[in-house]
Amino acid sequence: MNTKLKCSNCGAEITNLNFGFGKWNWLWMLVGFLPLLFVFWTFWQPKGDYRKDLVVTVVHTRVAPDNINVLAKIRNEGKHDWQSVEVLAELYGKDGQFLTQQPQSINGALQPGEERQFRFVFYPPSGEPLSTPPKIVLKPVQAHHFAF
Incomplete structure (x- = not known):
């Protein structure tokens, strides 16, 4: 059973029926896209620089x-919490030549203003004992900040 539509004005049979949107109805699509754009904007906005936020210093060297034991501390001076922080320690001899390097991971998250201590143990690569304390350079090489 096919229902036939007739024009109420002239009585002619209507074969095609098209529905269309008005001139400004496309604006309602923005209502759905605005929250989506906001979420993408929060993901891709700058999150801070861990190299500026994290300060690593040597507390004590023995x-x-x-071996060489180095006690160091890291402090988060930024406003973001940083997770999966990795610090690289570089060891230089008395004449400034590079001896060795060693990475150290810090577990957990560093909240803003938080300070943690950690330890490095170096074994001289040449096997000969060191009589003077070497120069030690500490720097953060990796950290992550998650927005949610």
Whole structure:
């Protein structure tokens, strides 16, 4: 059973029926896209620079005949919390030559203003004992900030 539509004005049979939108009805689509654009904007806005926020300093260095113990601290001076922080320690000899490097991961999240201590143990690569404390350079090389 096919229902036939007739024009109420002239009585002619209507074969095609088209529905269309008005001139400004497309604006209602923005209502759905605006929250989506806001979410994408929050993901891609700058989150801060961990190299500026995280400050790493040497607290104490102890030189033994077979190893070098370095006690260091890291402080989050930024406004973001940083997770999966990795610090790289570079060891230089008395004449400034590079000896070795060692990465150290810090577990957990560093909240703004938080300070943690951690330890490095170096073994001289040449095997010969060090008589003077070497120069130690500490720097953060990796950290992540998650918005949610």
